[in-house]
Amino acid sequence: MIEWVWPYVLLLAPLPALLRWLWRPLANRQAALTVPDVSSFRLQPESALTGRTRRLHWRPALLWLAWLALLTAAARPQWTGEPVTLPTTGRDLMLAVDISGSMGTEDMQLADQLVDRLTVVKQVVADFVAARQGDRVGLILFGTNAYLQAPLTFDLASVERLLNEAPVGIAGGKTAIGDAIGLAVKRLRAHPDGDRVLILLTDGANNVGEVAPTKAAELAAAEAIRIYTIGVGAEQMRMPGIFGALGSRLINPSAELDENTLTRIADATGGRYFRARNTAKLL
Structure with missing residues (x-):
């Protein structure tokens, strides 16, 4: 079975979305620091997608996968088998x-x-x-x-x-x-x-x-x-x-x-x- 050494690390999974949500109002008030809206990554007809657009389309998903992989590694999953009783002499x-x-x-x-x-x-x-x-x-x-x-x-x-x-x-x-x-x-x-x-x-x-x-x-x-x-x-x-x-x-x-x-x-x-x-x- 799989056990986690630090399972609470996984609670950080929604952190990027939370930071983006908190950052958006501040970005709207500072024109010099604008953050692209999610709509810029919306699906378009295949004929309208250039190679660069396709890469931008997949970037958020790749970033999320990288973040989740980092959290999974930090939580240290371990595979444990059946407990083994050690012989003891006292x-x-x-x-x-x-x-x-x-x-x-x-x-x-x-x-x-x-x-x-x-x-x-x-x-x-x-x-x-x-x-x-x-x-x-x-x-x-x-x-x-x-x-x-x-x-x-x-x-x-x-x-x-x-x-x-x-x-x-x-x-x-x-x-x-x-x-x-x-x-x-x-x-x-x-x-x-x-x-x-x-x-x-x-x-x-x-x-x-x-x-x-x-x-x-x-x-x-x-x-x-x-x-x-x-x-x-x-x-x-x-x-x-x-x-x-x-x-x-x-x-x-x-x-x-x-x-x-x-x-x-x-x-x-x-x-x-x-x-x-x-x-x-x-x-």
């Missing part, structure tokens, strides 16, 4: 993804190429979300601040798209893990029925924010929300020296990762902590 999953500046560190491999951490997270999370048919999934992005990017929804494609569009550092350069957990608890609390899970991916330590991560974990535990934490980042990375490979040295790019706190968060809520040192560990 599980609500909130993803909290760190997009702070350090997520731009290029220490991960993807398709045999060196890429930054956020690129790998986006790829892995996209595959994870696509497999969550029947689950409601939401998305929180955090750096210095935590933002709800997508509320819990069955529209998994939108969640994936919103994550893919997020650049490194858009939420600030620091890491507010506690605030991200607190925001997730607030959103999941509104859905008390079913299994509620928070998956938090980060490469650092909490160094900003109003809520301590452990305190936020206690709030989550009180609401029966399980938190799975994932620490992202390689353990070794070769830094070139002044002369390129000569004088290069190995460093730990994940030195700031607070695995102890991430483990405590997971344990306090009945979840688990995972260490993703490479792309394979994230899969």
